[in-house]
Amino acid sequence: MRIHLPTRAHGRAHGRALGRAVAAVAAVVTVLSVSAAPVSARTSDGPGYGQPSVGECRDLDLARAMGASETTAPIECANPHTTRVIAVGRLPAALGWDAPAGKLASASFKTCETAALEAIGGTVKQRNMSAYQWFWFIPTRAQRAHGARWFRCDLTLLGGARLLRLPTDSVPAVDSARLPDSVARCLTARILYTTTCARQHAFRATGAFRMPGTGYPTPRQFASAAAKRCPALASRDYAYSIRGRDAWRFGDHTVVCSTKTRA
Numbered sequence: 001m002r003i004h005l006p007t008r009a010h011g012r013a014h015g016r017a018l019g020r021a022v023a024a025v026a027a028v029v030t031v032l033s034v035s036a037a038p039v040s041a042r043t044s045d046g047p048g049y050g051q052p053s054v055g056e057c058r059d060l061d062l063a064r065a066m067g068a069s070e071t072t073a074p075i076e077c078a079n080p081h082t083t084r085v086i087a088v089g090r091l092p093a094a095l096g097w098d099a100p101a102g103k104l105a106s107a108s109f110k111t112c113e114t115a116a117l118e119a120i121g122g123t124v125k126q127r128n129m130s131a132y133q134w135f136w137f138i139p140t141r142a143q144r145a146h147g148a149r150w151f152r153c154d155l156t157l158l159g160g161a162r163l164l165r166l167p168t169d170s171v172p173a174v175d176s177a178r179l180p181d182s183v184a185r186c187l188t189a190r191i192l193y194t195t196t197c198a199r200q201h202a203f204r205a206t207g208a209f210r211m212p213g214t215g216y217p218t219p220r221q222f223a224s225a226a227a228k229r230c231p232a233l234a235s236r237d238y239a240y241s242i243r244g245r246d247a248w249r250f251g252d253h254t255v256v257c258s259t260k261t262r263a
Contacts, residue, residue: 047090047149050139054088057081058154062163065156069140082163086134087115087153097144108136109246112153119155121172122179128243128254129205130174131158131185131196160188160195187239187258203258205241207233211253216245222255230257 056074059081064070075081089111095103116134120127133156139148155173157164167173167182174183185194186201197204209229211217217225226240237260243252 045146047147049146049148050143051148051150052085052088052152054085056085057166057169058083060154060156060163062161065135065154065163068138069143070137070152071140077169080165082165083135083154083156084119084166084169085152086119086155087111089151089153091149091151097138104138105136106246108151108153109250111151112136113247113250115153116155119171120174122174124252124254125208126174126179128208128241128252128256129185130179130183131164131194132156132173132183133158133194157183157196158194159199160193164196185256185258186261192239202261203239204261205256206235206259207257208254209233209257211242211255213253216248226255226257229255233257234259 052074055077057077057079058070058072058074059079060070060072060083064072065083074085077084089108091097091104091107095107097104112134116132117127120130120132122130135154135156137152137154138144139150155166157166179185181197184197185205186197186199187193187203187205188195188200189202192203195201207230209225211222211225213221222240222242226238230238230240234257239258239260241256241258243254
């Protein structure tokens with residue numbers, strides 16, 4: 001998700017993009033939904049070596065969640081936790097772990113995004129206007145040396161520069177038309193990190209629209225569309241958020257408009 005803050009300098013709008021945790025392009029991989037039975041970790045050499053299980057919970061901080069691999073032991077989900085495994089996929093046969101990072105990311109997207117859609121629930125607009133996000137992890141170097149070819153998708157709730165405790169493990173997590181402040185999406189000041197609206201923030205997501213067209217828009221096209229639509233959905237002082245090419249190819253063409261607040 002990239003967030004842009006328009007400026008009216010020189011009479012035109014342009015954005016300042018800030019990257020977040022998830023990128024990739026959709027690819028066909030095995031999907032294990034959150035409603036599936038847990039996947040038992042295997043210890044023998046092969047693709048499933050050290051494989052985690054769907055439904056595992058962990059209490060990670062943001063730094064660990066942004067790492068390539070993650071080895072923290074799972075905890076009881078009855079205890080406070082910041083992440084939950086919502087899917088485990090397998091690297092396509094045509095790819096090895098030495099493939100470019102973009103291709104590895106693309107191999108995770110369909111699995112993780114599909115599982116997140118089920119785990120979060122709600123409409124496309126609601127999901128994009130929430131502070132829920134997913135992260136993905138690959139096996140460690142040692143696990144890959146034993147033949148591991150899995151990747152793991154974790155659901156999280158962003159709170160600026162930290163992860164927040166997941167308020168529920170129910171599926172779907174969103175079960176009402178109106179998102180409560182505890183999970184609704186707001187943005188922090190200056191850096192514009194995603195946070196929940198229950199925490200200090202400078203912008204609140206107040207509307208969203210679907211970007212027209214089939215090809216992925218240019219930054220100028222996104223900015224032009226936001227300039228036309230966001231003032232009515234947010235305010236004159238707004239920020240807008242877009243997703244990358246991976247989500248676009250997956251069918252999510254949502255642009256979120258956020259209103260500047262004093263909260």
